[in-house]
Amino acid sequence: MKVEHFLEKNEVREVTIFKQLVLNGGKLSYVEMLDYLAVAKASLDKDLESISFRIQSLADQVSVSYDGQYIFLTMSDEFSLQQIYQLYLSQSVKVKLISFLFEHQEFSIIQLAQQLMISDSSLFRKIKELNSYLKEFGIKIRNGKLHGEELNIRYFYFQFYSYIEEKEALVVSHSDKQITQMVQAMESFLHVTIEPENRQRLNVWMLISKNRVHFKEKKYTHLREQMQPYLEDPLHQKIRLMVLRYFSRYSIEVDEEEAMLHFAFLLAFPILNEHDFHEYTLERDRRAPIATLDTYVVETIIIHYKFRRLPYMVERDMYYHLSHIHTKLYFFQGDIEVYDYEEMLSKEKQFTGRNLVSFAHTLLSISTDKFGINKAEENSLVKMELLKYISLLAIISFKMTTIIQIGIDLKMESIYTETLNQLLILNMRHINGIHVEACQPNKVYDLILTNEQPTQKDRYGDAQVYVLSEILSSFDMENIQRIVQQLNV
Template identity: 45%
Template structure:
């Protein structure tokens, strides 16, 4: 589910247009935008006029300039796309409906329609649209309530208040108790959350506290998935902590509340890496996520032909992979805040071509090992590809072989320093390469020179004689040589 799915068609289009301008460097011609949005020029003009009207309250932060041929975007240096999204989302009827449902647990059409300034038929239509998107989370609004597994409801509302409504919307009576639980948890587990992660734990607990008052909750899949984790030491600590806390405060958690808090901590990345490392050494290695973590780390090592990974790199890999696998094992669906395809495209620009295909292989292994359904409409599964891609980039960047190139120019005494600097920048476009002016008695994998007399390297390296300075022909040949040296 994309964050724009809470908006109406016209509002979606307006955000898509601004997003495209950001990705295009702040400017695009009409033909590009018409093709991207799949609209006519007349519709584009109408959309631009609509945006200009919508953005009037934000005129000091963002503005569009268009002249019939091109569109240019201006944004204040302190303004972001996220703030623009929130500006639109605050006015969304679907957002107001979901917020009302969370606070009141249930509603009737006759009661809620007037509050949202809608007819009952319009409200029913909005609910039908929302259910189409909530299906990804295996949730639906039915008989005036959000129905589905309780873990999924809490998970969805955690994403909703974190990215859509804003966590400041939950400043309620539960806030005091939730803050006390966070502090108790830090003391009991002997862990210190970073400020941002502490805020995320606090938000989850606020939602959990509010949902404790809900009747007829469903936790069938949670109980099944938790079976391998019932003796987990971290889970037992969390369970014990909640029970001790409830004996002193007016909190009534049950077994499922402890399980859901454990799942959140395991999958959200809020646990500091050193804490997770200590936990990993004691956890049940046969649990679904743990065994998959180990299997994929070994698969990556074999794929790249490493004998062993550096200790700290391996720790970071396990920390990241465990979050991906716990989320896929326990949750369904995701809320796409950033453009996933754009992020993948950007990461591919700095990584080897084979990384993307290997990331897809890792995801296929995960689907098989965790026995996950091969769903086409699962945002969490789609985002896992970006997670694997990031892990592989992290490994390849850390383990890459750094090639040293010496630039030896003698025929341009007047422009030599400038030419060497520019040539070095071109050569360093190849990942894992460092280029500098050739120094006597210093080893190099490759010497790039403008004269044939340069002697071959004693280390067995290569010499390349430039045909002409800065020629694409030379650049292509140098890149080919460097790629062959990296193998």
């Protein structure tokens, strides 16, 4: 599910105009914008007029102007594209519909149509559109209620209040001592310290849980099935005891599954810090599905990169991130694509290389096959977890990369040498794990860049030599990057 799915078609075009202006340095020709949006001139004119009206209250922070040839964007230093999205989402009928459903848990068509000030037919259309996107979460709005597995419903609301509706609105309107006490009780029972950013996530989850705990018609079929290997898990047992004791203080009857919901959430999201999670891994059953997959994927990575062994802290860090990825795949369905998948994938390919992305796909196939997830279906969760695999592999590559020493030894007049040395160094800054400098006497290098074939073979010791065909050419740059990757293996 994409953030844009909460907006109307014309609103999507308008935020796309903002996005294109940001990507093009705040200036884009009218013709180029027409081509990109693939709309008629009248539509673009109408969109620009709508944008001007929508942002008029923010005139001191953002403006869009058109001089007859170019469209311009200016924003204050403390204003960003994210706030543009929030402006549009705050006025979205679909967002208001979901918020109303969360607050009241059910509605009548007449009641909600009046609340949103739209016709019954428009409301039916909005619900139908939302249901087409909610399908990947395994949930559906029907007969004025949200139907589906309770874990999926809470997870969707968590995503919604984390990325779509401003979570501050949820916290301010619902926060009370009961939530604060429950978070403190969790820290005490689990003997952990939850850091401020993680505490924010936990507060949102607890507020959603408090709202849902009184709902009578909760469904746990899939959760019970997935929890079978974890019923005796030490973390689950601690959470179970905490939940039963805590709610009994308020004379609230809760299902046994309430603890299961919190268990899945705690392991899928970075609530526990790395140290506390590591303490848990020492106790957990290593034969349980998530732990088994964590170990298998770690071993696959070690074999792939031909590492003899990983440094202890690198391996620990890897287990921490992999367990979040695998827990989400094991327990949850769907995701809200906060970051544009294609753009993120393109950027990560540029940054990490095609080989790493290909290996991330291999790891994802291992995980989805293990958990029986159908990759053929439109599944934002699978797509976003792929990006996390790529990021994790990049982190490992950076941490395990030895610094390749590169010396530049150009044979030409010194007035050219100094300038070209600096240009070569600047053009190679994007290559990770290297140190480049003008060749120093008696210093050992892994790679020498020169423009003439050396006459003495032992002049550079054991260093590999690359003779530049045309200084600063893309041909040479690609070959140098290939050699660096080979030296790092």
